[in-house]
Amino acid sequence: MSNKPRRNDPCPCGSGLKYKYCCISKDLKERKISIKNCNCTNYGATYTANINLTKDPLNVIASENIPIMNFCKDNGLYFFSICLTVGELNEIRNKLQKNILKIDHILSIYKKHFNKKFMFGLLDSANEELEIYKKRNVIIKDALEAHFNGKYTLSVPVFFTQLEGILRDYGNIPDNNNVKPTIPVDKWNERMAFFVKDQAEYFNSFITNLFKGSGDSSEFNRNPILHGTNINYNTEKNSMVLFLTILEIRNFIWMENKLKPIFQLKEST
Numbered sequence: 001m002s003n004k005p006r007r008n009d010p011c012p013c014g015s016g017l018k019y020k021y022c023c024i025s026k027d028l029k030e031r032k033i034s035i036k037n038c039n040c041t042n043y044g045a046t047y048t049a050n051i052n053l054t055k056d057p058l059n060v061i062a063s064e065n066i067p068i069m070n071f072c073k074d075n076g077l078y079f080f081s082i083c084l085t086v087g088e089l090n091e092i093r094n095k096l097q098k099n100i101l102k103i104d105h106i107l108s109i110y111k112k113h114f115n116k117k118f119m120f121g122l123l124d125s126a127n128e129e130l131e132i133y134k135k136r137n138v139i140i141k142d143a144l145e146a147h148f149n150g151k152y153t154l155s156v157p158v159f160f161t162q163l164e165g166i167l168r169d170y171g172n173i174p175d176n177n178n179v180k181p182t183i184p185v186d187k188w189n190e191r192m193a194f195f196v197k198d199q200a201e202y203f204n205s206f207i208t209n210l211f212k213g214s215g216d217s218s219e220f221n222r223n224p225i226l227h228g229t230n231i232n233y234n235t236e237k238n239s240m241v242l243f244l245t246i247l248e249i250r251n252f253i254w255m256e257n258k259l260k261p262i263f264q265l266k267e268s269t
Contacts, residue, residue, distance in 0.1 A: 007070075017099055020070040025063045029198075030054050031189050053192065062194035068092055069202045075103040076220065078206040080244045081199070082251060083113045107237055114240050116148045126250040132169040133250065136162050144243060152234040159242035160210075160222050166249055167207065179222075181207040183252050191259040196252070203248060210245070 004027065005012055011022035031053040053059060065081065072079040081089070088109050095101035123140060126133040133140070143158035164179050171182025181204030188197035211222045217229040220238055224230035 015097065015099075017097070021067045021096055024070070025066050028054050028059055028063055029194070031056065031059050031194055033189055053189070053194075056192070056194075058192050059194045062198055064093075065089075065195065066198065067096060069198065071096060071101060072103070072106065073202060073205065076209070077103060077106065077241065078203055078245065078248070079106075079199075080110060080248060082248075083110045083244065107240075110240060110244065111236070114244075119144060119243065122247055122250075126247065130250060130253060132166050136165065140246065147236075147239045147243065150236075152236060152239045155239040156233050156242060157226060159239065159246060160226060163242060163246050164211070164222070166246060170249060170253070178213075179211045181205075183207075183249070184256070187256070187261075188259075190261045192262055193255065193259050196255050196259070200252060203252070206245070 005019040007018070007020040007024070009019050011017050011019045013023050015022050033051045033053065034049070065079065069079045084092070092101060092106060092109075095105065120141070123133070123137075123144065127137045128134075139158060140162050143155045143162070146152075146158075147155040167173065167179050167182050168175070171180070173179060173182065183200045183204055185197055185200045185204065188194065188200065209221070213221075213223050217224040218232070219230070220233065221230075225233045
């Protein structure tokens with residue numbers, strides 16, 4: 001029987017934190033790659049190579065943010081690490097280790113970086129790179145302008161609809177099917193981008209919650225907002241989080257295009 005603590009158990013290190021907010025980062029996720037049909041030039045044969053990258057330094061680094069991502073997930077938020085400086089990230093880690101971290105602190109950091117020039121610049125970059133953003137340029141820009149004018153009653157619903165459209169386009173989801181997470185999780189280990197794989201899993205979980213079809217009109221969720229049963233959705237936080245979510249998809253696509261596989265899967269001839 002395993003002595004490994006469960007996620008919600010007190011951490012065995014005695015910190016007073018739950019295991020998932022503390023030493024879970026030291027329990028490295030298993031990262032294995034199977035390279036099939038590799039050519040052996042000396043003997044003209046093929047074989048399958050199994051590579052265990054669990055203890056690779058890149059996996060150790062990737063594990064460091066797992067406690068923060070767990071904390072954000074438990075508080076209904078995705079961890080948008082792109083919005084943080086190294087100093088701010090360390091500050092968040094320290095607050096979590098001291099058991100004094102609040103989700104409002106993370107949101108306040110996001111808000112500090114959420115300025116008009118920077119956000120419009122990021123959107124322009126997405127429009128230049130990707131057609132799924134370019135064709136929505138006017139709609140998203142109008143909603144972003146509404147956000148910075150404090151008209152969250154307008155920005156939130158539009159961000160929701162355009163987020164859904166981007167997810168559908170990227171994942172080729174037909175209009176008559178329910179929207180679902182479309183960020184791939186199975187292509188990052190071969191790129192040794194372990195942190196991206198973890199982010200993708202947490203991001204897909206966040207998307208699932210945003211579009212799960214909640215019947216609770218008080219939840220921050222697509223259905224009660226777009227169906228008109230949640231009329232208290234118009235907050236700066238909701239608007240900001242939705243726009244950051246829209247941009248996060250662009251970040252995953254960018255990393256997928258720029259981080260080429262280190263381990264190529266070879267076909268036998």
